[in-house]
Amino acid sequence: MRYTDIPAAHLVVAYCKSAGVRQVVLSPGSRNAPLVLGFTSDPYFECFSVVDERSAAFFALGLSQQSGNPTALVCTSGSALLNYYPAVAEAYYSRIPLLVLSADRPVYKIDIGDGQTIRQDGVYGNHIGFQGNLQQDVTHAPASIRWEGGREPGDPRSLHEMQARILAENEARVQAALQTAMEDHLPVHLNIPFEEPLYGTSPEPPVEIRPTLQPRLPEINGEGEDLLGHWQEAGRKMVLIGSLPPGSLSDAVVERMAADPSLLVFTETTSNLHHPEFFPSIDSVLAPIERSGQPAPSFEALRPDLLLTLGGMVVSKKVKQFLRAYPPAGHWHVGPHNANDTFFSLAGHVRSDADHFLGDFLPRTQPDTKSGYRARWSPVRDAYRKRRTAYLGQIPFSDFSAFEALIKAIPDGYMVQLANSSTVRYAQLFDMRPGNPVFCNRGTSGIEGSTSTAVGAAHNYEGPTLLLSGDLSFLYDINGLWNDRLRDDFRVIVINNGGGGIFRILPGKEDSDAFADYFETVHNRDMEPVCNMFGMGYRRAASAGELEAALDGFWDPSGRPILLEVRTPREINDRILLDYFDFLT
Template sequence: MILKHINQIPVIAEAHGAKYAVLSPGSRVAPLTLAFTRYRKIECFTLSDERSAAFAALGMAEASNSPVVIACTSGTAASNYIPAVTEAYYRQIPMVILTADRPPEWIDQWDGQTIRQSNLYSNHIKRSFELPVDTSHEDAQWRSNRIINEAFIEAKKHPCGPVHVNIPLREPFYPEPGEKFVYEKNVRIIENSETIRAIPENTLIELHQKYKQGKKILILAGQSNINDETRKKLSDWAKEKNIPVITDIISNCYNVETGITKADIFLKTLKQSEYAKLNPDLIISFGKSIISKNTKLYLRKTVNKKQEHWYVGINEFLSDPLQNLTRTIDLEIDQFLAQTRDWESKDSKYLELWRAKEEKTERKLGKVLSEYKTYLNELLVSKAVFESLPENSKLHLANSMPVRWANFISGKGKNINVIANRGTSGIDGTISTASGHAIIEPARYNVILTGDLSFFYDRNSLWHNYGYKNLCIVIMNNHSGGIFGLIDGPSKQPENKEWFETRQMLTAKNIARDHKLQYFRCTRVEQLQEAKGLINTSVGRLIIEIFTEPEENKKVFKALFQ
């Protein structure tokens, strides 16, 4: 049986800019699957594991900057979307989640694949909707149309994010033999126009006065997908005004001229006597999460009565991770830079203090790399990956230690795009997210730097029929959750190796064979050069597995912070 209100969904989705849909198999979801796959104007993909499917869709939405549809059957299938939904929420990535459901009268009645799906993602979603189960009346059809339009409008509206539409469906789910799919030509599309935000003139004057009073001004860049044009504007603005910009690798601001990329290392060992010298009068922050715990701890300690902290960005909630926020400015960073272009320069002495620390740490980093180059370690591997990245490639960083090692060694250099699931910082979904990028952008090369646990946790990301040739997975396999051997708490406990590091002896060789990926095993420093050559080819489907020893990684980690 063909359902008119279901057949309208792909038409409305396309009108609102959706280009892709990721569908997972199931019976209850069949009307949605058929509606999307037979529409032909939205490219559809099928991934059986709903957790992986949702992360792949997140990657597609991030790469295309457009809302991506995901659809699944009822029951635990919908629950498996939760990790990716929470990530999309905190990363402000537009997704429209369609969950097929049992009719309401069958909830809590021991019926198969039936759970309470209404508001399933309620704490980490922009909006939740439910379509009417009976659409025989024209008012119900009108309501269904309105809900789908609103769902896509909400997903795209700044701040973007995931939106959930629960869809109760009664049998039959499949069209009768000979029944033709017909898509209406005049489906109602409700458009939304967002206005351009700007700082009001009186507020701009007030902000300028406070800027003038500050002698030591600091920009803090959180996670962002900042484009080349905005990055150059930021670089020019900060250079002209002599203002240091603290950048994590995931801020994608590493080529900003006054960028400070090594703060995570040198702020850890900063002497108490140096605190006041680097203490800013005004912090201007933008973006989302910050990797560097040491940066956050330092800036929390530098609070003084006259200090200002402005956050520039559009969020659904007020975020104050430094515990010193004084003002929010609800517009994008490029608009802020444009409106403050004519503000005056500051004395360069404050910038020079940060640069001196940066340069000293660069030398220290070089010394550590030189001292620990005999045996494979994760700092050495991360450096090798960076050196071999082709221009304009994407680097996907897994959580726990890979994103931190990469952050230690990052700096000015190649034009690359860095991606990491730092909205919730979970180890799940890294390979799936990168696969989403790779599938829809076949001309863009994707390199993943991951640990062994993150890789094995997400191995179903490779379980599909899409033969992209632009993905290289670099696994740093230390046979454990290495971060627990480095941080103070668990590393000092006698239970650490069994209950925190969770030692395991798996390798990726058989996974590479099963999914037809080229495999290269690296166990010696001398083999790193060959691994670098494989990464730099910019083509293929391969896994490079590099084996390191936890104790060697621990020595390097400690040397960085001595």
Template sequence: MKLYSTTEKNALIVISLLKAHGVRYVIASPGNTNTAFIGSIQKDPFFKIYSAVDERSAAYMACGLAAETGEPVVISCTGATASRNYVPGMTEAYYRKLPVLAITSTQPISRIGHHVAQVIDRSVISNDVAKFSVTLPVVKDEEDFWDCEVKVNQAIMELTRHGGGPVHINLPTTYSLPFTEKENINCRVINRFTQTDELPALDASKRVSVIIGSHNCWSEEAILELEGFCNQYNTVVFCDHTSGYKGKNRMLFSLAAAQELYNIEELRADLTLHIGEVTGDYPLFNMVGKEVWRISPDGEVRDTFRKLRNVFEMPEMSFFKHYSKQVNQTSTNEYFKQCESFLKTVHNKIPEVPFSNVWLASKMASKIPSDSAIHFGILNSLRTWNFYDLPKTVTSFSNVGGFGIDGGVSSLLGASLAKPNKLYYGVIGDLAFFYDLNAIGNRHTANNLRILLVNNGKGTEFRLYNHHAAHFGADGDEFVAAAGHFGNKSKTLIKNYAENLGFEYFSASNKDEFEAVYQRFLNNSVTDKPMLFEVFTESDNESEALQIMHRLEVSTEGKAKQALRKVLGPKGLDVVKKIIRK
């Protein structure tokens, strides 16, 4: 018996993941757009397929079959109004929490609304027809493949989540021919576990990294559970200034991970545990292990690093407590020591850098007064201050949730209202500051507020040596970096505004001017006025300083990669990577 399959990758991904998740029952209705899917499985011994001409009947058949077997059932139909006839049966499945997966095939989504025959809009469905609905892409590249793979995993897992229920996948086709005898593709399977499930084994001999994104305040109990896990597993806890964790095996590794001329692969973990929310510490992506486990009470699929294998829908504390009980050993801490050693090596090589946000962080980070809080503007300020640690009792935050520049000062102000006797610092660039300028005019602004304004007269992010907009050089200032607004680095604009609002103001345009005044800004007591310290820097110096910090450590492999990148360019390098993977 010959098994023919389509060349359409979105259909192949669906088939691969149905098999991986053990979904074998299919009720097929006739049609053309679903030929890629049905034609590829009709002779596959894994699937048990039934035919139903009437889609309304097919959906109800699936309800009966799912209820009787306790297993998910797929229903497949073509375009036009076929899927509309699924509605009654899917509604029944919704209220009975039956795992019915409707795969509605369709012509390309771009044809919707153009009077193309047999094309209808399924982008909005009734609330009680499916608990989850997704449209898959036509797979043209790696980005589409990843998107499709994740969405299909999500859809299949939702069939049994929170009691179960019907799910909808909209599957576009390109009517590709021929059907071949080529083997089906294998996809990455994502599984979800809850506290009542039997959890997968964690090999205690593996190197484990914990990457913490932005995180709410840690309870003492949660810290102790993670520390207990670190005592038994060979673990490093990679943090940035939004992670909030200050316990055992914590490591602020951003500077080490950012070394672009060093082959960091030897320091990667075997397994990465991902907790918290969005991170602004992009270099930590270089430290992700071969596979990722995501732990969060929301149980959602967050494939940040594109290596997600397991999702644990439970509190982090429960996860660490469970796995700590699974082994009876004390960790050698070898992985932590190795990373710590490399980080120290890199830090010891930091030279004098130009007057910049990097330099400011080097002078001030360790001297922020104890028990105070500090808020960072996104990208440049958060990135550069992540290179240096803060005192242990200082809490730190950044608006990495929406990752916009529009509310940094307001968030800082709001936080400062909570505890009038606690100092609240903010480090922010000029565009973000002026965007949120009205915040400091608020009548509730108190004397515990201190703002470090890094004013370089533009969005310096877009002028950095490694930003793709750097291609434009100085021409990027006009529109991309939005230079020249807000007084174009006026020495009096913010001074007058801040002083008129009752702020104590001081400024610096070079290292000597900074050294003369910055100690006042770091006074560890609440003074009789809020403070605004405006520091004027140049984007060229900002770029040079960052490049220096990114190239402190060099390895033969890292240098070779950099040379290849220069010779081949980004596209050529991608081609080489694809050839190597094959």
């Protein structure tokens, strides 16, 4: 085995290995050659080559989403680093660990007109857990270095003393970055300047590392005791659960929540929690109240005395509007990291793993058997399910009916990766089965990167994967398919309604050329050429009958990934969705 002969590069690679960072996503370049050589020469690392840096970063995010461990991202200097930014921001708000390693020119070559240079130090600003600029080695290519003051140190011992200080400072920054990524579940960035030559190797490592990573003790606060008193006093309690990985709450915690008649548990598709007593499809409860002639009495009846939130970002805009207009007396969040004051009523934050805390907390509480809170709203939930079935029986083929048929057809064991915008919002209206774990990039809620994330997640998931996407999101990220790790059991369903259909639903829409061109962005693209480019199987459906036929055999084992394009009528989808809420009303 050979090692890069540049000390800083080897230092980073060796610390990644000592910290258990196994997966590394590399994008081609020259300045990052020392890192590429270091990672690819060691069989400990699983290395991926992804050309498009934006896609590479989301692919790495998908890997970490499933593994829970930091994935290293390695790029060359210049604008390559900027292309990571959308995924870095998503990882920051979704609490997914990434280790961004950017190669750089030496500092004396920045802003002098040298090629492929930008100001890389601190480029991610406020969207990063830790960022550090490593110091350039002085024992590598000393004759090429522009020394401060214009003269190289004459005594070789001075050079090695300088290098020893540089090594110590670089070690501290690398360790701090890795510790933040692993314990805080955040993206971190190390910027590493390299002087040419870049491709040298050695049979011996240029430096020996001394791993000293020490786990930080978890931060514990005593707010759980304060919450207990409020909980016992509240006759109407609401638990709102945002995005959570599958298995985050134990069966015992779920059953205890389900047994309390004073407790409403609102779940989202991305919460991966299921129980007959819980309330999925939040908008199907709230939209009919909102669209009724007199919403205030019903909203007052739904207003909780106490709101408890778990998990990450919440998709439903309607529940945010409701809880801001009818705030609870207190909002508490349980989670090991940050607590968002989403509803402007945050009273406390129990900084603990939700399952660990609730497993101890709930047995200490007494269910309020006299409360009629859940009894008031369970019939509403049951009624909208019946009304939804009736509505589906009378509407034409559309986004709404297509999503219902597709979600019903997904086999158990498939992981579902949802694109953003209308895709995740339609999925919220239907009941996903417990056998289908669901993920979506809701940190920044952007449409970019959904395909790349799904491809990365699929690589680390034991079973097959389905990406359910809208047309704009899919076309925006077709380079996500430019990846030699695309699995044969990867399935894609694209709902193609010929534009950004969600904009037709939003208030203020105008049926004008400006709206069609600059908001909805009407197009006539189809997906078959994309499938031909990337060697995927292709199917198409434009009616309920065609969809049923296209799904026949779609999930069967195959020698390549398959995409199903579902064409829906652009100009009636919005009316059918809005009429659904009126129908429930």
